Amino acid sequence: MNSFTLPSRGLRGVILGAAIALAGGASLTAWAVPDGGPGGPRAHGAAGFGWGASPRQLDRMLDSVKATDAQRSQIKQIAQAAAADLKAQREAGKGLREQQAHLFTQPTVDAQAVEALRQQMMAQHDQASRRMSQALVDASRVLTVEQRVQLAERMKSRHERMERHHRAPPPEPKG
Numbered sequence: 001m002n003s004f005t006l007p008s009r010g011l012r013g014v015i016l017g018a019a020i021a022l023a024g025g026a027s028l029t030a031w032a033v034p035d036g037g038p039g040g041p042r043a044h045g046a047a048g049f050g051w052g053a054s055p056r057q058l059d060r061m062l063d064s065v066k067a068t069d070a071q072r073s074q075i076k077q078i079a080q081a082a083a084a085d086l087k088a089q090r091e092a093g094k095g096l097r098e099q100q101a102h103l104f105t106q107p108t109v110d111a112q113a114v115e116a117l118r119q120q121m122m123a124q125h126d127q128a129s130r131r132m133s134q135a136l137v138d139a140s141r142v143l144t145v146e147q148r149v150q151l152a153e154r155m156k157s158r159h160e161r162m163e164r165h166h167r168a169p170p171p172e173p174k175g
Contacts, residue, residue: 064154065147074142082135089128096121 058079062072096117103114140148 061151061154065143065150067143067147071142071147075139078135078138078142082131085131086128089124089131093121093124096124 058076059072062075067075099117100114103109103117143151
């Protein structure tokens with residue numbers, strides 16, 4: 001019999017969201033980054049994977065929850081499919097940002113054109129958010145509740161460490 005006790009329903013929702021965000025969010029974003037993000041294609045150890053969520057890091061995350069080979073394969077497929085979709089959306093967004101810059105540099109800025117462009121950008125962000133949410137739901141169907149809770153706990157711990165680091169006072173200047 002499983003001795004694992006589930007948290008309250010509300011807490012489970014928060015934990016599930018955090019775990020799924022960890023499992024899919026960082027990896028999907030990183031896989032969709034053209035040219036590997038800052039530092040170029042091999043800055044983080046693998047061509048096209050950067051921003052701190054390489055396939056190796058995804059593997060470590062899956063190791064930490066003792067994911068099966070089948071789970072690993074499914075999570076990677078979900079991440080790669082979503083990343084491809086997000087990359088295409090981001091490339092379309094580049095055109096919108098270029099239009100925005102063009103509008104801003106005109107002698108007279110057309111407020112209606114800026115607003116129409118803003119609405120297009122918001123629609124694109126909404127589309128990306130929906131795609132990410134779908135990937136997160138798909139990933140949640142692959143991992144067990146226990147695995148998602150473990151991931152959420154890791155994410156919370158990592159977040160707390162990062163918060164402490166950012167709240168630490170800056171070092172005193174030497175001199």
